[in-house]
Amino acid sequence: MSESFPRLHARTRRFTLGVPRAFTVAPDGARIVFLRTKGGCDPVTCLWEFDVASGAERLIADPRVIAADEENLPPEERARRERSRESAGGIVAYSTDAAVTTAAFALSGGLYVVDLRTRSVRHLRTPGPVVDPRLSPTGVHVGYVTGGAFHIQDLEDEVDHTLARPESSEVTYGLAEFIAAEEMDRMRGYWWSPSGDAVLVERADESPVERWHIADPANPAKPATEQRYPAAGTPNAKVELFVLTLAGGRVPVPFDDEYLVNATWDDHGLSIITMTRDQRTMRLFDVDPETGTSSLVREDTDPAWLDVVTGVPAHLSDGSLVWVTSLDGGRRLVVGDQPVTPASLQVRDVVGVNGDTVLFRASGEPTEIALWAYKDGRITLVSPQDSGVYSGQTAGGTLVITGQTLDGEGAVTRVSHHGRHVGHITSHAERHGLDLRVSLIRAGERELATAVIFPSGHVPGSAKLPVLMDPYGGPHAQRVLAASGAYLTSQWFADQGFAVVVADGRGTPGRGPEFERAILHDLATPVLDDQVDALHGAAARFPDDLDLSRVGIRGWSFGGYLAALAVLRRPDVFHAAVAGAPVTDWRLYDTCYTERYLGQPSEGHYDASSLFADAEKLERPLLLIHGLADDNVVAAHTLRLSSALLAAGRPHSVLPLSGVTHMTPQEVVAENLLLLQVDFLNKALS
Template sequence: MQLRVWGVLILSFFVSLTVAQNKQLTLEEIWGGEFRTERMQSLHSMNNGKEYTVLNFDKVTGVSAVDKYDYKTQQKVATLISSNAINEISTFTDYKFSADETKLILATEVEQVYRRSRLGMYFVHDITSGTTKLIFDQKIQEPTFSPDGKKVGFVFENNLYFKNLENDEITQITTDGKKNAIINGVTDWVYEEEFAFVRAFDWNKKGDKIAFIRFDESTVPEFSMDVYGQALYPDQQVFKYPKAGEKNADVSLHIFDVNTSSLKTVDLSSYSDFYIARIKFTKDTNVLSAQLLNRHQNKLDLLFIDANSVASKVVLSETDKAYVDVTDNLTFLPNNSFIWTSEKDGFNHIYHYDKTGKLLKQVTKGDWEVTRYYGFNKRNGRIYYQSTETGSSNRGVYTIGINGKGKKALAANLGQNSASFSTSFDYFINTFSNVNTPPSYTLHESKNGKVVKEIVGNKELKQKVADYNLPSKEFFTLTTEKGHALNAWMIKPKDFNQNKEYPLFMFQYSGPGSQQVSNRWNSSNDYWYYMLAQQGYIVACVDGRGTGFKGAEFKKVTYKELGKYEVEDQIDAAIELGKRPYIDAERIGIWGWSYGGFMSSNAILKGNDVFKMAIAVAPVTSWRFYDTIYTERYMQTPQENPGGYDENSPINHVEKLKGDYLLIHGTGDDNVHVQNTMRMVEALVQANKQFDWALYPDKNHGIYGGATRLQLYTKMTNFIKRTLPVEKESTLEKIKG
């Protein structure tokens, strides 16, 4: 009797184990946050190089805290500030230290404006005195300590201010700020989106001067979006948006002297129709650097400007037959020599120049790309960086002497390695993940890369995912019939049978310099692809020409013809994959979002004999509708290159539609306007083409909020099942259909 009971228990155990290891993914789990990863938020290395801080948030109590940890022991040393100890604040979502680490700016009531810009109520907390004071009595942008920690610069309603923290006196530097006209100290929409920065002011080393960019966008064309909201009548959002070939904001550069309250303008009259892509004070308190680009973005000048006389000189000039990428890698060393990265030898590498702009050394070389510059350790003369030396789909962390010698790999396990170095460069915290490993945070010694201790491992998540017994993501190189070798991955059903024919669902983004074939842990979309594989689909992704991290030539081949070679590669890749005996060439679909939606739309039109269905989310349908900085960087203007714009825009190929097409857009998309979809719809209607489409009221380019993502992915999943069935229809069923 006892043996029978044990037998039942053992059988029950194995049945339970089998069920646990064969769980089916659901959209509710994917978009309900079931697979979130644990991370270290707002990591900051302290000046002593021995400790660091992170932002910890208690979901139960709602309490925020800045906690300090010892690098070596990983023990918590202290709580520098906790929201439950401050009467003025219930919680905060971010923090920034003053240079001497005696004060903190705490962010509260933060609301998003556009992709990177935020408005919020900000406080300064003095760690020594324990006092917490509001910076300004209304929501402001980009509060930033002066280097001496005695002042905070910020922007309110398009005007630049600073507050003296010693006497609480506020000084208004500019007075002409006006919505949709003049902006001082923060960027306009197109700079924020395409040059990827918001704060357009900088303090000098002594904290007695502020340089800032002024945008005069009064003559820039306006774009308007209806906001439906909950009121009886809809509202309207109106903002300046320069579309390709249209007028940009006129930019100017100014320097304010805090001691004399004088404001000077830098003479840039030798430039016309230009961009100020970056400003940054050097180690010399009276020398400001500025990066100026011509409108075609194929010539970049690095200027050094005397903050007293505002005289300027060009110290470095980069040119390219296509375009020059702007980065944040410019770093000034103690002697005012500087680090610069460039693609001028065909791959992105690190260069060292003296303070006059004379090249001292190309520090890194090879047929691989430097993907991040971490810093320079003046004690040992070494540079720290991230690169693709283990393959374009991987990232490793390395160190090299500023003389280009003595290179060492510090963290180069195959996958994604990303480092956060201590101020002293004695330690770094490495974030590692690959396709089989969720993000893990480990402490390393910088001199040799030795692992000291694991900090966060996401082991519970790894076990949770293991219970689903998911199929593997296979990485490979796909060579098209034209001979192009392209990075790719594929997910097959777990019970894959090579004698069976499967439908193929392809994903891509394909934008210039982008990468989707990356050896990293799962995104939410990856779980969706695994779910589709569980349901009988093969899912694949191919990075075609124009994508990044394989050299400038591979990336810039699409110059002046966006949508030509990238679409050709997706069609050719689908044809190659369709030749495999286990893929049904009659059931191939493709999807993408944003640039990927532009691509999937083109693919089902230009490749109408290859793709049977396509989903396009928030697509560009004509580059004439998109902004100046992004579009003209790759296409020049429509006036100069009309054929490049029109021949590869899906809106001009609607008559070729044969398969099933789903078009999706948010009506509140400030980036890729819903105008793109509306014009595409009208073109399809007039061509008498049948298609499916969905609009999401007031949703921006990300189309999220509440149950939105769940509903969206349910709609797309149902469309895939209907138009790309798992089981192949018989000839008789086709006739009946």
Template sequence: MKPTRNLFLIVCLFWAGFAFAQQKKKVSLEDVFKKNTFAQKSVSGINWMNDGQYYSALKRGIAGPMVVKMNIATGAEEAVLIDGGKLGVNFSSYEFNSDETKALLASEVESIYRRSSKAVFHVLDLQSGTVQKLLDGEKVMYATLSPDNDKVAFVKDNNLFYLTLASGKITQITTDGKWNHIINGAADWVYEEEFSMSKAFEWSPDGKQIAFIRFDETDVPEFNMQTWGKLYPQDYRFKYPKAGEKNAEVSIHVYDLGSQKTVKADVGAEKDIYLPRIYWTTESNTLAFIRLNRLQNQLDLLYANIQTGSTTLVLREESKTYIDLDYNDDLRFLAGGKGFIRTSEQDGFKHIYHHANDGKLIRQITSGNWEVSSLVGIDEKGKKIYFISTEQSPMERNLFVIGMDGKGKKLLTPEKGTHGINMSHDFKYFIANYSNAQQPLRVSLHESSGKMVKVLEDNAELQERLSGFALSGREFFQFNTVDGTALNGYMIKPADFDPAKKYPVLMYVYGGPGSQNVTNAWGGTRDFWHHHLAAEGYIVVCVDNRGTGARGRDFKHVTYANLGKYETQDQIAGAKYLGTLPYVDAARIGIWGWSYGGYMSSLSLMLGNDVFKAAIAVAPVTTWRYYDTIYTERYLQTPQINAAGYDDYSPITHVNKLKGNLLLVHGTGDDNVHFQNAVDLVDALVKADKQFETMYYPNRNHGIYGGNTTWHLYSIMTDFIKRKL
């Protein structure tokens, strides 16, 4: 073939591809935020049934919600177990008791904070079909059926109760509950947010006792958050311990239903501690619990005798930095006194360990320079453990099985991407929620060997819609930061990308400890906003800086005691790397983020004022002195110990360095990252005579949503980007 003809064909192919891209629709803001064009379908409310042949699933019928019974072998729907329309109960969640004779239905759910809620509860007798509304429809929190099937425990007005179903009798376990003073059986704000817990009570396996945590938050400082919309703004006061301030005093108690007596567990002489987990062991009369010191660098597992309250230290783990309980929250007790399984980062990567009942290490079950993301299940009869790990790639999650002896490890989900697993109680089947950067969610049923039985949802309709849009997928890349560490990133280019052109870039960041944005998984609404920006001629880039997760303890803990320093160095280095690419306009690079990402974007704009032209900071922390004890002190110690760690990398400290364009956004009703953060940054910017743009959303919380809010927010951000980049 002659060179001129070859060149002619290349040019023709380029223009044909360009014309093809032009024929397809661009992603519009309306598609993303008004039409829900890119919404995925899923299969919700899946519960495995006891006989091992069926699972139940929640679906929306014409007349209301239904729970249907699905045959595992055939994939067919065989029966309707609960029909909300016929019952007259518009429930949104359900839970069976242990022998599947009763179901607890929650309706009219009212959110309180991130994980807490109250609702109207009904108990359905599945054999007789009778429905019992609890407390005549009064909303309560955390209603939970007892293992012996005849009681329901719940929290109301900061006190713990149980109701006997047969008689309707209500027994009040605690009486000292009081708003902003004492909480029984439910977590306070900071435990709920940072230890991922809201319910703070557990039935014993025989239903004869209830263990609960009591929070005395009397001396915790109150935060006052005004709400707007009335003639006079209303005060909403709640207990929020900011870094270095007093926490709630916590204690553990066990109530015996027979004697109606409560025993207090001995948690030690030190009062300034955390008690974030309680577990009933398989041993009689023994409750286990976790104790953390204030700096969260010492974790203790203790056993409590429920008759006397005396305790025994079983296991202690210490760290020179911190122990992240949420990241290592996989404690499971084995039947027959065979000890317990737990996860730990003690060898530098999160792995699985088997301990005897007395805490002595039997063996480390997994090992290697990769992490166990989570335990899926422990098949004690088969002596196998199922777990999800990053062994294939830090950007992927796959299901593995391994013997309790640490041998015979096998990959069960070989497809590249991200797998979430729901395994049956008998370990014969699992449901996989799978996606990758090119494929939306697929829900499928598998045998425990990994063999697929049936696809339950493939989002074929979404994929068909996507085929009509001009989209480019995520391109993954790596570059080395200032210390030579390789960082992972992805970019989204315009569908009609021309390497001969120069494009502006918007970087997206979160960057907080243990987080991860650069994954081989399908994106959500925010991702499609990035596709809209790509359609408007921007390249969108995301980089996971040092301190993020899935790459081991040392990579994550490098930011300890100095949040913001290395993370911003890496985002600035990422922008400089992008500026060397021939198709990037180095003079038009911006960055945006939300929450920790808002902290990162504002700080990066100030410290990287020769690199970044613009930044959007949504609901940012602007000084860690304003954030809560558990999260902040885990990574920075207290401000009394480490004042420099709080101040040296606060955006407020660096306002004089601002040169580029800043858009600051916050909700005035943010109970998490308080509006106070934005107010103080604005004050500092004004004092420094710096111009900027700002938008506040009245009464909106940390998620800044509700009604027209999301559309309004992203419209403003899009306009800012178009004007400033």
């Protein structure tokens, strides 16, 4: 008997296991290093290499052969994986030297270096558990963090040197602070110089940040975990930068702004990006590593906020700056001081610069993300013409493109060399076995990108089905994409007898800055109005198939907030809700995310976007779900809303998940959560 979808969905970590990822192309284009598990249900990630000439793959490092204890992770590494939403185990990250002949990785707190030519793996001795090892470009040294101290080790004589020791238990050197990792997509805290003789290192002092305590009520003998959490309006960690030389030098690199967004150190010099606390001004500086003095290269401003775009700054071979900025209603690629993409093409990120070629992702149609290249004043579509979601890497004439379409099953990775297709890097992902019935439409007065999913056996017009809205609906994330993997859970819910509607309203990316900035100072009204608008637009498109007298809504994180908001404020439209890990009071969420949209709590925009004042309005079934170990959206959000509902005399259900974080990676929990939601919705909408 085959496994049920919920069980398979949980076991495969949402069908991500077995998919190749984290590609590094050698400078000559002859080899591609990547990560992948051996099977679609295997959670142990291995390091692999693809030979471009022969198309052959070879296993470089297998954690099971190394016999490392995957359960013995340092807490900093567990936190890093939670911030990056890493659900697999084994070798989940690696670095290489510039020549891509050596790789380094951490495994269960141990430091390992592998010669990619011979596949010989060395376990290097360290004074403590290792976090984020990174090879110098020359491959002579490897840097890493242990116990908050920044170390380097010489790979020839294996002598270890401590370049920076924390002055207290609240200080770390070389690690990204919580806000950088959670909200700015910066997972690193140090950057090697091209010559490998110096490192730019972040010093993060968390002593100003408020202490919170994450308890495990199911295990009262276990002490609560203390966490520094920068809630909106409260102090952030104090971040400083230093250039540390291998000879023992220490040069401060001062900056005045609140946030360190990113840093790069390439053949054209050392650069840093900083941003003010209100996120309306972003500055790019060139830094002299000898003195630490900086010079302003450019300053971007926006009356609402500025977006952090990964992959910049970068430089062409002649030193021309590669940047992304909002201009004339679009998010545009800038080379030098000139925009090189039209305002109609929304640039998502820069995935790489190779010589004079800039590889970037962008959307003309918001449900599609294509791969483009800029060179010599022209932009060229690199990914296939098929509608889909694509990414890639390039070097030495070799191009790796990973993409997913609505018609295909799972991601496909193609390799070409100087324009000639040479093969595929195999995916071992499990087949989901669903018959996708997804229609992408534009719904409502704002023509919102909307997906309507019917049961696989549904005959159009044969019956009106109860409706399940399945949004995220908030900024920084997009649900409606021309990619089959985006709808697997939604299709399973549809196969339980629902017409599922997924809509991206104002605030979601893909349609340009104006559409995203419509939620400024109000995270509730525009996003909820757009869900209602999309629902009615879908019903107008399929009038004989959607029963608007039975409408449920489910979501997680911001989607959970939106689900609870829907039944509290629009019970005339929504008849039941499942709210998973919802943000119920924005004062309890972090500084960078919340202040970007609502400003400081003293400015008066928080109450209108929070849920507590709406508690007495509840008249529909509401199920609240929350992991008690969640350190991102802490369980206090759900507990305080439940208390407000109880005080108002409003019945509701609460499902606490002991030991579960924001990701819910545990198989049994993930499987049963789907089943319990269906049961709740069936009863509520019957």
